[in-house]
Amino acid sequence: xxxxxxxxxxxxxxxxxxxxxxxxxxxxxxxxxxxxxxxxxxxxxxxxxxxxxxxxxxxxxxxxxxxxxxxxxxxxxxxxxxxxxxxxxxxxxxxxxxxxxxxxxxxxxxxxxxxxxxxxxxxxxxxxxxxxxxxxxxxxxxxxxxxxxxxxxxxxxxxxxxxxxxxxxxxxxxxxxxxxxxxxxxxxxxxxxxxxxxxxxxxxxxxxxxxxxxxxxxxxxxxxxxxxxxxxxxxxxxxxxxxxxxxxxxxxxxxxxxxxxxxxxxxxxxxxxxxxxxxxxxxxxxxxxxxxxxxxxxxxxxxxxxxxxxxxxxxxxxxxxxxxxxxxxxxxxxxxxxxxxxxxxxxxxxxxxxxxxxxxxxxxxxxxxxxxxxxxxxxxxxxxxxxxxxxxxxxxxxxxxxxxxxxxxxxxxxxxxxxxxxxxxxxxxxxxxxxxxxxxxxxxxxxxxxxxxxxxxxxxxxxxxxxxxxxxxxxxxxxxxxxxxxxxxxxxxxxxxxxxxxxxxxxxxxxxxxxxxxxxxxxxxxxxxxxxxxxxxxxxxxxxxxxxxxxxxxxxxxxxxxxxxxxxxxxxxxxxxxxxxxxxxxxxxxxxxxxxxxxxxxxxxxxxxxxxxxxxxxxxxxxxxxxxxxxxxxxxxxxxxxxxxxxxxxxxxxxxxxxxxxxxxxxxxxxxxxxxxxxxxxxxxxxxxxxxxxxxxxxxxxxxxxxxxxxxxxxxxxxxxxxxxxxxxxxxxxxxxxxxxxxxxxxxxxxxxxxxxxxxxxxxxxxxxxxxxxxxxxxxxxxxxxxxxxxxxxxxxxxxxxxxxxx
Numbered sequence: 001x002x003x004x005x006x007x008x009x010x011x012x013x014x015x016x017x018x019x020x021x022x023x024x025x026x027x028x029x030x031x032x033x034x035x036x037x038x039x040x041x042x043x044x045x046x047x048x049x050x051x052x053x054x055x056x057x058x059x060x061x062x063x064x065x066x067x068x069x070x071x072x073x074x075x076x077x078x079x080x081x082x083x084x085x086x087x088x089x090x091x092x093x094x095x096x097x098x099x100x101x102x103x104x105x106x107x108x109x110x111x112x113x114x115x116x117x118x119x120x121x122x123x124x125x126x127x128x129x130x131x132x133x134x135x136x137x138x139x140x141x142x143x144x145x146x147x148x149x150x151x152x153x154x155x156x157x158x159x160x161x162x163x164x165x166x167x168x169x170x171x172x173x174x175x176x177x178x179x180x181x182x183x184x185x186x187x188x189x190x191x192x193x194x195x196x197x198x199x200x201x202x203x204x205x206x207x208x209x210x211x212x213x214x215x216x217x218x219x220x221x222x223x224x225x226x227x228x229x230x231x232x233x234x235x236x237x238x239x240x241x242x243x244x245x246x247x248x249x250x251x252x253x254x255x256x257x258x259x260x261x262x263x264x265x266x267x268x269x270x271x272x273x274x275x276x277x278x279x280x281x282x283x284x285x286x287x288x289x290x291x292x293x294x295x296x297x298x299x300x301x302x303x304x305x306x307x308x309x310x311x312x313x314x315x316x317x318x319x320x321x322x323x324x325x326x327x328x329x330x331x332x333x334x335x336x337x338x339x340x341x342x343x344x345x346x347x348x349x350x351x352x353x354x355x356x357x358x359x360x361x362x363x364x365x366x367x368x369x370x371x372x373x374x375x376x377x378x379x380x381x382x383x384x385x386x387x388x389x390x391x392x393x394x395x396x397x398x399x400x401x402x403x404x405x406x407x408x409x410x411x412x413x414x415x416x417x418x419x420x421x422x423x424x425x426x427x428x429x430x431x432x433x434x435x436x437x438x439x440x441x442x443x444x445x446x447x448x449x450x451x452x453x454x455x456x457x458x459x460x461x462x463x464x465x466x467x468x469x470x471x472x473x474x475x476x477x478x479x480x481x482x483x484x485x486x487x488x489x490x491x492x493x494x495x496x497x498x499x500x501x502x503x504x505x506x507x508x509x510x511x512x513x514x515x516x517x518x519x520x521x522x523x524x525x526x527x528x529x530x531x532x533x534x535x536x537x538x539x540x541x542x543x544x545x546x547x548x549x550x551x552x553x554x555x556x557x558x559x560x561x562x563x564x565x566x567x568x569x570x571x572x573x574x575x576x577x578x579x580x581x582x583x584x585x586x587x588x589x590x591x592x593x594x595x596x597x598x599x600x601x602x603x604x605x606x607x608x609x610x611x612x613x614x615x616x617x618x619x620x621x622x623x624x625x626x627x628x629x630x631x632x633x634x635x636x637x638x639x640x641x642x643x644x645x646x647x648x649x650x651x652x653x654x655x656x657x658x659x660x661x662x663x664x665x666x667x668x669x670x671x672x673x674x675x676x677x678x679x680x681x682x683x684x685x686x687x688x689x690x691x692x693x694x695x696x697x698x699x700x701x702x703x704x705x706x707x708x709x710x711x712x713x714x715x716x717x718x719x720x721x722x723x724x725x726x727x728x729x730x731x732x733x734x735x736x737x738x739x740x741x742x743x744x745x746x747x748x749x750x751x752x753x754x755x756x757x758x759x760x761x762x763x764x765x766x767x768x769x770x771x772x773x774x775x776x777x778x779x780x781x782x783x784x785x786x787x788x789x790x791x792x793x794x795x796x797x798x799x800x801x802x803x804x805x806x807x
Contacts, residue, residue, distance in 0.1 A: 053066075055086050057188060057508050057510065058510055058511055059511060060187040060512070060514065061514065062187060062188075064084060064086075065086060066083075067081055068081040085189065086187075087189040088188055088190055088280070088281050088505065088507075089188070089505060089507060091390070091506070092281045092505040092506060092507070093281060093477065093504055093505065094284075094385070094387065095190075095281070095284070095391070095394070095501055095504070096382060096391060096393045096394070097283075097285050097396070097501075098287075098395040098396065099143070099287045100397050100398050100399070101231075101291055101292035102139070102291050102293070102401075102402060102460060103401075103452075104401050104402030104449065104451075104453040105401065105454065105467075105470055105471060105472060106320040106452055106453060106455065107402060108120055108397060108472065109121065110129070110472065111329050112320050112323035112324035112330075112454075113452075113454075114308070114316060114320060116372070117368070117369075117372040118376070119372045119373065119376030119379060120372060120375075120395065120474060122376070123393065123395060124474045124476075125483060126476045126478060127477065127481050128474070128475050128481060128483070128487075128488055128529075128530065129472065129473075129487040129488070130472070130473040130487060130488045130489075130492060130529075131329055131488070131489055132470065132488075132490060132491045133396070133470070133473040134470055134492065134494070134541065134543075135398065135399050135470075136494065136543065137400045137468035137543065137545045137548065138399075138400050138460065138461055138545045139199050139230060139399045140152075140159070140160045140161060140230065141159065141160075141545065142400060142494055143199055143287070144156075144157035144178075145493070146494045146497055146498075147180040147200070148174070148180055148498065149496075150495060150519055150521065151495060151522055151617045153169045153544070153617050153618045154169075154519060154522070154617055154618055155175060155178040156169060156170070156173050157200065158618075159172075159545065159546065161202050163632075164202065164629075164634060169618040169619065169620075171202070173214065174214055174219070175519075176213075176516045177516055177518055177519045178519050179514075179516075181283070181497075181502070182194070182216075182219060182285070183220030184509065185220070185283045185501075186222060187220075188507045189280065190281050190282060190283050191273055191277075191280060191281070191283070192220055192285075193221060193266070193269060193270075193284050194216040194284075194285045195225050195226055195262045195284070195285070195286050195287065195288075196225075196287035196288045197227060197232070197287045197292075198216055198226055198227065198229075199229065200219075201216075202214065202659075203634075203659050203660065204635050204636065204637055204659040205637075207637055207656050207660045209637050209638060209639050209640070210243070210638065215228075215242075215243055216242075217243060221285070224240065224241070224242050224243075225239070225240075225265050226240065226262065227239055227240065227258075228657070230772070231289055231293060231772055232289045233258075233294060233296070233691065233692065234257055234259060234289065234290075234296035234297075235252035235256060235257065236248075236773070236783040237258040237289075238781070238782050239258070240655075245781070247781065248261065252438045257296070257298075259289075259290055262286075263288075263374045263375070263378055266284065266286060267378060270284065270385070271381065274386065278386055288371060291364070291367060291368055291398075292403070293414045293441065293442065293443035294440065294443070295360075295364045295367045295436065296436055296437070296442075297363065298370075298436065299436065301366035301367070301369055301370045302435070302436050303366070304366060304369060305365040305366055305369075306362060308362065309361050309362060309365070310354075310358055312346030313343065313346055313448055315346070316454075317336060317454045320451075320454040321336045324454070328485075329487060330589050331589055333587075333589075334455060334590050335588070335593070336454070336590065336592075337455060337592050339450070342564070343446060343450045344447065346447070355429070356409065356425060356428050356429060356432070357409075357410060357444070357445050359432055359435060360435070360443070361444045361448045363435050363436045363444075364448070367436070379393070388478070390477075391477070392475070393476045394473070394475050394497060394500075395473065395474040395475070395476075396473050396497075397471055397474070398472070400460040400468055400471070401449075401452070401453045401456070401458070401459050401467045401468045401470070401471065402448070402451075402452030402453050402467075403459065403460040404459040404460060404566050405417060405460070405566060406423075406442075406443030406444050406445050406449070407423055407445065407446065407566045408422075409422075409425045409428065410423065410445035410448075411423040411441075411442065411443050412432075412435065413441050413694075415712070415770070415771040416694070416712040417443070417566070418568060418768070418769070419694075419743075419769065420568045420569035420767075420768065439692060441692060446459070450467070453466075453468075455589075455590040457590075459565060461548065461563070462565065463543040463545035464550045464560055464562070465550070466590070466591050468548070469543055475530070477504075480530055480531075481530045481531075484533065486533070488529050490529050490535045490538075491536070491537040491552070492538060493538060494523075495521070495522050495523035496523040496525065496526050496537075498523055499523045499525035500525045504527055522617075524538060539553065539554055540552060540553045540609075540613075542610060542614070544614070544622075546565075547562040547572075547622045547623070548561055548563060549562070550610075551609050551610035552585070553609055555584060556585070556586075556602060557582070557584075557585050557591070557606075558580055558583075558607055559580065559581045559583070559591070560579070560580045561578070561579075562575065562578050567626065568626030568627040569627050569628075570626065571624045571628060572624055573624065575622055580603055580607060581594045582595045582596040583595065627767075627768050630768040631767065634659040645805060645806050646803060646806075647662040647803070647804045647805075649777045649801065649803075649804075650800075650802075651778040651795070653777045653778075654774070654778070654781050655774045655781055658770060658771075658774065658775065661689060662775070662804040662806060664806065665742075665765065665766055665767060666741075666742045667806055667807050668735055668737040668746075668806075668807040669735045669737075669804060669805060669806040670733065670734050670804070671687060671698065671732065671735075671803070671804050672730060672731070672803045672805075673686045673687065673732070673801075673802045673803075674728070674729075674730055674802075675728070675795075675798060675800065676727065676797055677703060677729060677798075678703075679703050679725065680703040680723045681703070681796070682795075683699070683700050683702055683703070684699060684779070685776075685792070685794070686698045686777070686778070686799060686802065687777055688776050688779065688781070688785055689774075689775045689785070690710065690770030690773050691770070691773030691782060691783025691784065691785060692773075692783045693770065693773075694712050694766045694770045694771055695709075695710045695770045695773065695783075695785040696708065696709045696785060697780060697785040698731065699780075699793065699795075701719075701789075702723060703724050704720050704721075704722060705720040705750060705752060706719045706720070707748065707750050707758075707760075708786045708788070709748070710786060711765060716760050716762050718733075718748050718750045718759065718760035720750060720758055721757055721758065722757075724752060729752060729753055731750075731752055732752075733748065733749070733750055734748070734751065735747075735748055742768070743765055743767025744767075745764055746761075746762045746765055747760070748762065771783075777799060777802050778794060779792035779793065
């Protein structure tokens with residue numbers, strides 16, 4: 001009896017070719033079989049012409065769709081057939097990934113916390129909550145893992161760009177072999193958009209010189225509106241639209257806030273796209289700077305929380321823990337971990353400390369409530385789409401645990417803390433009236449970070465413990481997910497998100513992208529958990545940030561805590577002396593019972609597995625330096641002279657990131673500006689560098705030159721005694737650094753046409769970074785260095801050139 005088999009394994013140019021079916025048959029076919037075959041062949045051929053055959057998506061980019069017409073000698077004997085880009089698979093969902101910044105497991109009301117998040121709760125009521133989802137413990141690495149589906153060291157993001165070093169795994173230079181989810185989806189028929197924070201482009205590559213292949217627009221995103229840094233000033237953000245710097249459309253006094261701006265733009269583009277192409281799916285990555293410091297919000301939102309945290313952080317944890325138990329967020333039998341020695345007892349604090357600490361956390365809560373409100377507007381707009389039910393929303397509530405980077409006392413100038421300088425509590429008290437406003441850069445103290453991570457130990461940056469790495473997640477997809485109030489408890493990691501989205505979209509991970517072989521995905525799709533409450537998730541995952549390290553395998557977890565986030569000036573070294581702890585997470589949700597002494601063989605085995613993972617995932621060399629790594633010289637702007645000590649700029653050179661600007665810290669330098677003015681009628685900024693936290697500026701005030709060095713709100717002002725004469729002039733600032741290490745003092749001389757007109761002296765200077773604002777000529781874009789003028793305070797004369805010479 002003849003065997004008839006219709007095969008679909010052969011393809012030509014990514015198109016299934018039914019003619020090749022004949023090759024599968026070695027035995028003669030009966031007349032009936034042959035007739036059936038012919039009918040089947042014509043049916044397949046007709047389907048191929050009318051609806052298209054699924055293309056080969058295993059390598060990107062793909063060619064245009066196959067030409068199905070006929071070419072004759074003239075158009076009369078020919079049949080046209082439009083080719084086009086490959087469309088997304090039938091039924092592919094819209095995808096919205098929302099990623100908050102610096103959120104603790106026990107902060108949102110959705111997961112038992114005391115900060116109301118009604119819009120997050122509404123989303124959870126339409127989908128699923130996940131209570132064992134994990135991040136890397138720090139923002140940039142988390143985002144690299146999220147976008148690529150590979151571990152953060154594998155994609156060059158072992159730590160942050162500001163702390164980058166010249167090792168491939170710590171350079172923050174995302175390799176071409178780890179293409180992002182946007183690159184894959186874009187070439188598979190999706191629109192791709194990125195709003196908010198981008199902490200994955202090395203900041204020395206963020207100038208007009210590029211290169212732009214590690215910008216969002218070079219990583220598969222068709223549109224980007226956001227900032228290239230670890231954080232942004234919410235009132236004076238450093239914004240880019242694709243690769244072009246843009247300024248806010250109104251001032252803080254007029255009601256500007258970046259969170260509202262980016263939300264408005266995301267809603268507008270989403271609606272516009274669906275109006276034009278309602279059947280084309282989109283991928284939106286919505287990553288606001290919230291809840292990262294600086295915590296900027298108006299008094300209207302902050303005042304809603306007046307007095308609500310007067311109970312202190314220990315009581316906060318007790319209340320939240322009971323909420324979590326009652327809500328089923330944590331399983332019965334979970335223990336609340338005790339207060340560590342690095343958090344003082346609330347009852348032992350002075351009245352002044354309690355006043356400052358509660359005010360800073362009330363401000364944070366107001367910022368969080370405002371953020372939930374804005375994301376609620378976005379989600380309402382998503383729900384209004386014609387294909388809202390086929391929209392997959394993955395809302396990751398934090399890229400790491402709650403942040404302790406505010407230090408023991410909190411701060412109104414968190415850039416100072418990141419430079420390794422402590423906050424003086426009395427300074428905060430004197431300036432509490434600025435809290436949350438444009439002149440502040442606030443962050444709450446360590447104790448509230450610990451409380452925010454209830455019921456776990458430790459905080460952001462401490463990748464060894466769940467307080468740094470376990471974050472809530474909510475997923476909604478009305479077409480595929482039945483709501484379930486009971487949390488899914490699968491052990492998941494950021495690397496699992498890309499495989500999940502690809503499976504949902506029915507798109508494979510390509511083996512090559514733009515001709516470059518891709519590193520395999522290390523993540524595992526958790527799509528099955530949408531319908532299977534018993535889905536277990538990952539069986540193994542390593543963690544490492546700043547030498548804080550951990551290894552999870554089959555329910556057990558070994559931890560070695562090494563550095564303290566609020567001590568950026570400290571590098572402990574002595575990795576072999578770290579004490580390793582052991583926890584059985586299957587029985588101990590909160591890491592409350594250290595079993596290292598009871599199971600030394602299990603601990604030894606996990607330490608060995610961690611070393612294997614370190615080799616396989618390119619973790620080495622371990623580096624525990626904090627502020628010292630900030631001071632490590634970064635690469636020059638590509639295309640510039642790396643050996644040059646002279647930097648020449650012209651008017652309009654703005655929004656130059658700090659590492660790409662002249663190296664004007666911890667050394668002597670001279671700034672010379674050739675200008676043309678009209679005496680007292682000319683004013684404005686000649687050079688501005690930095691902002692509210694710290695920086696320097698040379699400007700004219702009614703024709704008189706002024707140099708202002710902002711050392712964390714301690715201003716050294718060197719002012720000329722008269723306006724420049726009309727016509728051409730040369731203004732120079734000679735900065736004579738004292739030497740002897742980083743952050744030492746300096747003598748300052750202000751000169752006009754070669755003559756000294758004023759002098760100043762500083763006891764200390766900024767040794768690390770001015771912050772997240774930028775260097776520019778002719779205006780002070782973004783944050784003002786001083787409140788003596790309103791930004792951008794553009795120069796009204798002519799700047800022929802500015803030359804900075806460094807020693």
